[in-house]
Amino acid sequence: MRHLFILVSVLAISAAAQASHTHNGWLQLHISTIHDNNGTATTPGSLDEDYCVSSHTSAVSTTALGNFIENVLTKRTGQMWDGAAGWNVDLWRTAKKCEDYPAAERAAIGTEYHVADAWPNVPLCGNTTYSCTVLSKPTIDPTGKHQHYEWAVVHFQARHVSALDERARSFINHETGHVLGLRDPASIGGDCEESVMHNGLYGCTAFNYVTYPTARDLASVARISRRQN
Amino acid sequence: MTTLRYLASFALAIIVGCTVGETFDDDEEDDSGMDLESALLVRSRDHLVVCLQIDPALAANTNQYVTQLRTDLATLQARHPDWHVGGLGQNTFEIVVGCPGDGVLPQLIDDKGTGGAVIGPGLRSAPTQFRTHVHVLGDVAANVLADRPFGRAIAELAAVDDHRVAEVSTALVIRASALGTDAFRNDALAQGLGLRVLH
Numbered sequence: 001m002r003h004l005f006i007l008v009s010v011l012a013i014s015a016a017a018q019a020s021h022t023h024n025g026w027l028q029l030h031i032s033t034i035h036d037n038n039g040t041a042t043t044p045g046s047l048d049e050d051y052c053v054s055s056h057t058s059a060v061s062t063t064a065l066g067n068f069i070e071n072v073l074t075k076r077t078g079q080m081w082d083g084a085a086g087w088n089v090d091l092w093r094t095a096k097k098c099e100d101y102p103a104a105e106r107a108a109i110g111t112e113y114h115v116a117d118a119w120p121n122v123p124l125c126g127n128t129t130y131s132c133t134v135l136s137k138p139t140i141d142p143t144g145k146h147q148h149y150e151w152a153v154v155h156f157q158a159r160h161v162s163a164l165d166e167r168a169r170s171f172i173n174h175e176t177g178h179v180l181g182l183r184d185p186a187s188i189g190g191d192c193e194e195s196v197m198h199n200g201l202y203g204c205t206a207f208n209y210v211t212y213p214t215a216r217d218l219a220s221v222a223r224i225s226r227r228q229n
Numbered sequence: 230m231t232t233l234r235y236l237a238s239f240a241l242a243i244i245v246g247c248t249v250g251e252t253f254d255d256d257e258e259d260d261s262g263m264d265l266e267s268a269l270l271v272r273s274r275d276h277l278v279v280c281l282q283i284d285p286a287l288a289a290n291t292n293q294y295v296t297q298l299r300t301d302l303a304t305l306q307a308r309h310p311d312w313h314v315g316g317l318g319q320n321t322f323e324i325v326v327g328c329p330g331d332g333v334l335p336q337l338i339d340d341k342g343t344g345g346a347v348i349g350p351g352l353r354s355a356p357t358q359f360r361t362h363v364h365v366l367g368d369v370a371a372n373v374l375a376d377r378p379f380g381r382a383i384a385e386l387a388a389v390d391d392h393r394v395a396e397v398s399t400a401l402v403i404r405a406s407a408l409g410t411d412a413f414r415n416d417a418l419a420q421g422l423g424l425r426v427l428h
Contacts, residue, residue, distance in 0.1 A: 147267070153342060
């Protein structure tokens with residue numbers, strides 16, 4: 001009997017740990033390129049994830065932030081978004097900052113990372129409070145199954161990322177999780193799990209150490225990539 | 230023995246729970262009102278409604294522009310393979326003269342909405358019926374397009390997360406002379422309805 005109680009307790013803990021809020025079904029708005037990959041190891045294709053970086057603050061330069069974002073997204077083997085979903089997520093930084101491209105070329109860049117001291121006109125950024133993401137240009141998936149978005153613009157607060165530290169890494173990976181289709185928890189301190197979407201930034205202090213996409217996050221993005229929402 | 234059987238059943242239920250947990254929850258509650266299975270994008274829209282905002286300098290020709298836009302939409306409906314799979318409807322679409330929003334155009338169109346740029350109401354708790362806003366401009370007002378015949382912008386947004394918003398209505402800004410052209414119909418208008426460019 002005592003052994004059965006132990007078994008039940010262990011299983012209960014296991015069940016709680018497996019419950020996933022990161023993956024949440026059809027409402028996983030994502031960038032349109034994550035279903036496929038047509039680049040090479042050295043050259044991005046049209047279905048890879050190009051991104052540009054622009055700083056609008058003296059707190060951090062475009063080059064410094066761009067180098068840091070590139071490092072976080074593509075140089076941290078085992079703890080990065082690059083290569084997710086069997087390389088359907090294949091991230092490539094552009095050579096120039098976002099504004100330096102003419103409209104037609106800029107339109108081909110899927111994701112833009114901008115940083116400023118305030119974002120007074122971006123909804124849900126709360127001016128100087130939150131980093132936030134805008135998805136635009138909805139378009140039909142070639143299979144006809146759903147609409148997804150050709151563009152994502154991430155608006156970072158300078159105070160969140162300018163130190164180029166572990167906290168900045170957490171913000172970069174969290175917002176990139178939004179670009180790839182992952183959601184926030186329902187409340188601060190709610191739905192805590194080992195996920196960069198549910199970590200210390202959202203009051204889940206037990207997961208302060210999670211500043212990178214975990215196996216759970218990568219599995220969710222793989223499902224979105226495979227259209228298994 | 231009864232207690233043992235009860236606990237064994239409880240343990241089995243938890244094992245099943247574990248398995249379900251690993252397959253993920255696909256029915257997360259949503260209050261954004263969005264519907265990504267339709268190009269209309271939100272559940273409150275049951276057919277395609279497009280609003281048409283005419284530059285005051287061109288107001289005398291409003292009926293002509295309405296007729297031309299109706300022809301462009303009908304042509305796209307007949308030819309575009311995505312129209313029906315995108316959920317834009319069998320027969321009905323509607324054009325309404327006048328678009329919501331303050332009507333103020335930026336100095337230059339920002340296609341992606343960087344820094345919060347919108348042409349229209351922007352973030353709303355309840356999206357309007359208009360999937361697409363078409364702004365027809367005369368030559369002077371068309372300076373916002375630089376040298377382009379048409380451009381696009383975000384018209385309306387819905388909140389989908391604490392700090393994430395998504396476009397649910399698209400603004401198309403075009404020179405009056407571009408209405409009725411293949412380029413406008415197959416490219417800008419198609420994409421402004423959430424369809425692929427028609428080649």
